[in-house]
Structure formats: C-alpha cells, structure tokens
Amino acid sequence: MDTRTDTPHPAEHDKPDPLRIERLCIERGLKMTGQRRLIARVLSEAMDHPDVEELYRRALALDARVSIATVYRTVRLLEEKGILERHDFGGGRARYEATDHGHHYHLIDIETGKVIEFADEQHEALAKAIAARLGFQLVGHRLELFGRKASPEGAGGPGRRTPRRRGGDGA
Amino acid sequence: MDTRTDTPHPAEHDKPDPLRIERLCIERGLKMTGQRRLIARVLSEAMDHPDVEELYRRALALDARVSIATVYRTVRLLEEKGILERHDFGGGRARYEATDHGHHYHLIDIETGKVIEFADEQHEALAKAIAARLGFQLVGHRLELFGRKASPEGAGGPGRRTPRRRGGDGA
C-alpha cells in the first residue's frame, strides 16, 4: 500500500502571526470587541487543540476581563463562520483548532493524549468514493486514529482506545 | 479508485437471537440480574444505534422495573467489557451498538440522521499504514462519513456537516 501522500505535520509552523484569526473575523464582518480580539489572538497562537476551559485560561492570563461565557459564545460563532473546527477526541469536552492551515486528520497517542496531525489524499479520495458507492454525496467526514508509539517489541498492557477523560494535548 | 471491498450493510440481519448479548455477559462472568437480562435483550434485538434514553424506553415497554440509572450503568459496564461500542454521531447523546457483528464504519445521512453501516478493507489497511508511517501502532480508529442522498442535480442548501442535536436512527 502506498501512502506517500502523508505529511507528518502539515501545521507545526504556521502560527507566528498573532492577528491571523482576527483578520479572518474582520473579513467575515464580525464586530471586533476587546475580548473577541483577545480570544482571536489566543487562537492564533495556539499550536494545539485546546478546549474552552484552556482557551479561557490562556485568555485570562493576558487580560482578566473575559468570562468563560464569552469564550463559549465566540468559539461557537467562529465555528459557524467556518473559522474554527470543533473536534471530539473523547474526553467530554469539545476541542478547537483554526481551519486555516489546511485539511488534515488526527492521530491521538493513547499513552500521552498528544495529537499528531497528518494529511492523506488517498484517504480523502477513498472516503468520497465510498460515499458515492452508497449513493451519497460526501458532505463531511471524520477520521481519527488512536495509537501508541510503535516499539519493536510488543510490551505493555492494552489500554483504552477512546479515553473518556483528560488528554495531554491542548487541554 | 477501487473500493469493491465495500459491503453496503454488513449487519442488517444477524439479530434474531434475543439472548446474544446475555450470553456474552455470562461469558465474561457478569452477574445476571433481571434488569441486566432485560437490557441485554433490548440490545440483542436492536438493529440500530440507540442512545440510552431509547434503550430505557424499549426496556420499560417490556418490564417497568428498570431505572435509567441502571441503563447508564449497564451500558457503561458492557462498553468496558468490550460488548458494546459507544459512538458520538453528533447530537449530544452517546449511541450504542453491539460489537459482535463485525468491524464496520458509519455513514450518517445529515438530512434524516439515519446511519448506514459499511465495511472497507482498503480503508482498514490505509489506516494501519498511516499510523505505521507516523511511528505508531494502530490501536483503534474512527471513520465517519456525513453525506446527503446524491441526487443528479445539486439542489438544496448546504446544511450542517455535524448536526449538534437530534438524529433519526435509533433515538
């Protein structure tokens, strides 16, 4: 099997600009308040997949004049505007990431909770083909891999495939 | 692209035995109480992907002596024992299905909420290969397609890719 279309870490770099998200907000005609700007900045700087509580924590660290309700409202708004993507990696809370660094999927390290991003055109095509074969037009899809670091010898107990609580990336 | 390993409806048939799940419970040494047996029967007969509330409703119809807390506890227990699989198809509630009818994936009709099952060996292999390439041993994975019935002409508005509330299959 050939999977050479993989890119180990499609993002992992494009976050320097702290105004990235704010610009997108303005583009879509959103009113930019102080807290909106603040949250946008936190999101622009996030390299991981934080949940709302974590975003709130990071925002607070920069400026105490935010409430968690506003974070919830903003995050929901930005998702509706297509600026953010919401994920459920298992753990009870939704986790967010900016959509502006390309389509990709996630591999969750079940040992550490760390999330690794990857892209795969082959999978993309396969998903579309399967949907078509079932008589559907593909509108969206979700692919998540759960794995553990491959060590030459198969040691260690099994462990959950979908952890119910707490991860290690971004939250 | 060749996806001929698809099977439109891998299950769709193997549910006649109302004691299927109960047997699995006994195999794993679970104490079989009346309500456990009841819930096991409801699960054995389910051809869909019911949520807890729906399971509760179906159980109640057969015998009023169950509480929803017990359904929650049982469903969690059976998931831990590997007898049930929990899914989040978007909609706020977890949905369950027995694991004993083969590995398969789901396509959710975003218009109706109906869930269609399918298998695909090619995807299976691809997932494993991607994980390996990233240096991981694949422990589990999730693939969900969201689509709408393909009509020759592209009518109708876009609609959510991941509905936040209410589905139409099993709940």
Add this chain to the structure above:
DNA sequence: TTAGCTGCAAAACGTTTGCTTCCCG
C-alpha cells in the same frame, strides 16, 4: 452470606441562555 446490583434523588459536568449593562461601528 456477601459481593455486587438497583432505585432514587441529588450532584456533576460541559454548555447555553435571559437579562442588564456596555461598547463598537
């Protein structure tokens, strides 16, 4: 006999919302 299950009601959890005040455009 007793480890483990059940029911009930209360609590926990993440998330949303009503209302009033505030502020961007």
Add this chain to the structure above:
DNA sequence: CGGGAAGCAAACGTTTTGCAGCTAA
C-alpha cells in the same frame, strides 16, 4: 445613536454517584 456583545448567574441536558435496601451466586 442603535444593535450586537459581555458579564453574571441561573438553567440546561446528559451522565454519574451516594446511599440504603435488595439479590444472584
């Protein structure tokens, strides 16, 4: 100025849990 946004706290819907009594093994 006017309409949307923020803060607070209360409400929400799903799921878990403490406790007292029950039951399968």
